[in-house]
Amino acid sequence: MLSRKITLLFVLPFLCLDAASATNIKADPFPDLSQLLIGEWSSPAWNGKLIESWRMIDATTFESSAVYLEKKDTLYASTSRIEKVAGKWMLFSVIKDSAPKIFQAVSSSANHILFENSDYSHPRQVRYSFTERNKFNRTITGEENGQPSTFNFNLVPQVEVAVKNQTPALRAAFAPLMGKTWRAKGAWANGDAFQQEVRFHWDLEDAAVIAQSHGIIDPINNTWGQRNHGIRYWNKGEEKLLFAEYDIFGSVTEGTISLRDNNIYYHYNYGGFLLTDAWEKVDEFTYNFKVGVFSKGDWQDVYLSTQFIDITTTEPALMEPDLTLPYRQIPDAPEKYNAATVAARAIDGLAFRYYWATEGLRQQDLDYRTTPESRSSAETIDHIHGLAKVVHNAVMELPNISGDPSEELSFIEQRTQTLTLLAAASERLKNSKSKDLKRFNIIFQRGDNQSVLPFWNTLNGPLADALWHVGQVVAFRRASGNPFNSNVSVLRGTVKE
Structure with a gap:
């Protein structure tokens, strides 16, 4: 003034x-x-x-x-x-x-x-x-x-118009990206390689988008793992769509989001330069991806230009459905209730969930892990296989022998064996009496030394643990863009074919 x-x-x-x-x-x-x-x-x-x-x-x-x-x-x-x-x-x-x-x-x-x-x-x-x-x-x-x-x-x-909540627009823009795995390969303008996989899922009652990106986290050893964890959301106080991207190296990139037609633009400051990352929709399976300086509706400089491709439908499952395997549907319930038949039904419930948690998995699903330090889906499934052995051996009155060489199995072989072991344990329990459970101990043997635990520990140990990890496999496959079959009813133990 x-x-x-x-x-x-x-x-x-x-x-x-x-x-x-x-x-x-x-x-x-x-x-x-x-x-x-x-x-x-x-x-x-x-x-x-x-x-x-x-x-x-x-x-x-x-x-x-x-x-x-x-x-x-x-x-x-x-x-x-x-x-x-x-x-x-x-x-x-x-x-x-x-x-x-x-x-x-x-x-x-x-x-x-x-x-x-x-x-x-x-x-x-x-x-x-x-x-x-x-x-x-x-x-x-x-x-x-x-x-x-x-x-x-x-x-x-001048009419003051209240800025509308842009959450519905955010949902509409990201809806085509959900439940899929998007992969891009290319090269930066300086010749450095670029490779990334991104998976999106909803959070906060579908008010926020979570993005998990995998890429090279160690260029020297060419180590692949989760590189970024990000969020996109409507900030009511600032009346803007905002994003924050956290990376494994301890940095965070923050900025605004603009939406135009079916395209998504991230605007942020990088080293003093105002840059834009653009996801420009080509079709339901393809987005053009650019990084550069975007001003007045046009690209002034482009540092990276490639495409993100939906590989969810292009990468096949590792196996065709095998209708001969047990537990595609849960077996009929026993006619009588006793301690042994109840334990058998608990195993059936685990096995039915395991069947559908592992049905139709792809290699990218098996490779998925939430952090570089955590188990991948494949490693989790391997652990479930080991737990199924312990349950089976307890019911069959067999020891778990430490030091034996581990058997190298493919995913298909391992899945088949896990289901077969659980089916055998369930069948024996259905034909047992309650008093027989006293004999079904967990036995760990190392040389001449044995450690024995009662059947109670089978219930709260490997059986409960396996259920826990099957839930992880279900969550992992959803995050990797291949969710659990929605036609499966775990309550009824059936599937709508």
Whole structure:
């Protein structure tokens, strides 16, 4: 805001009028600015929007503050003052931090004011026209590079519109990405290789998107693992779609998200440069992916250009459905309740869940792990196989011998054996009596030494542990873009074929 002292300091040499001469000047009609100018106004301008606010200081002094916005970013601000000084109406304008520009009214009427300063090339004239109620026009004229120039601003009352919650738009934009694994390969502009797999899932009652990205986490040893964990969400306080991306190296990248048609743009500061990552939809299986400088709807520089491909439907399962395996549907329940048949049903419940948790897995599902330090799905399934052996051996009254060489099995062989072991244990229990459980101990044997635990420990140990890990496999396959078959009813032990 310009003070009255500063105003007089600048304007008096410009006017070169004494008080006596000022009183002899015949005053032209002048608009009632208190009725025509006061308020909040806006106008389209260039590629954005001009917003200004006028207020009355007193009957001869009016001040404004204005901002120019592009895509909600303030590119510059200005202040203006219309003031009557020594009998003359003056316009003072300051854009950004520049020196004030001063104009004198050279003509006026009840519906216009024309300010001018012939010492300036641009702007030379500023005209305010009040031809309609609740609307005014400002025309700025002058010369730029020796050519006439004119800028018109049609200002109307600024209506404050509450920014809508963009969560529905976020859901719509990311819905095609959900439940899939997206893979991209390419090279940066400097020749460095780029390779990444991304999986998305909903969180916070579908109000936030979680992104898990895998890539090279150790270039020297070419180690592959989870590299990033990110979130995309609507921030009510800032009224923006925001994202944060945390990486394994201890860094975080934060920024804003803009959505256009079916495309997703991430805007962020990287080393002092404003960069954009773009997912531009080609079709339901393909997104063009670019990293670079994106401004005014166009790419100024591109540092990476490749495609993310949905590999969920292109990578086959490791095996075709084997209808000969047990537990595609849960066996009929025993006719009688006793301790042994209840234990058998618990094994059946585990085996049915295991069958469908591992049905239709792909190699990428087996490779999935939540962190570089955690077990992969394949390692978890291997652990379940070991637990199934312990359950089976207890019911069959066989020892678990330490030190024996482990058998190398493929995933298909291991799955078949796990289901077969659990089916055998269940069958024996169904044909046993409650008192037989006293014999079904867990036996760990190392050389001549044995450690024996009662059947109770089978229930709360390997059986419960295996159920826990089957749940992990279900969660992992969902995260890797291959969710559990929704036609399976674990309550009824059936599947809709």
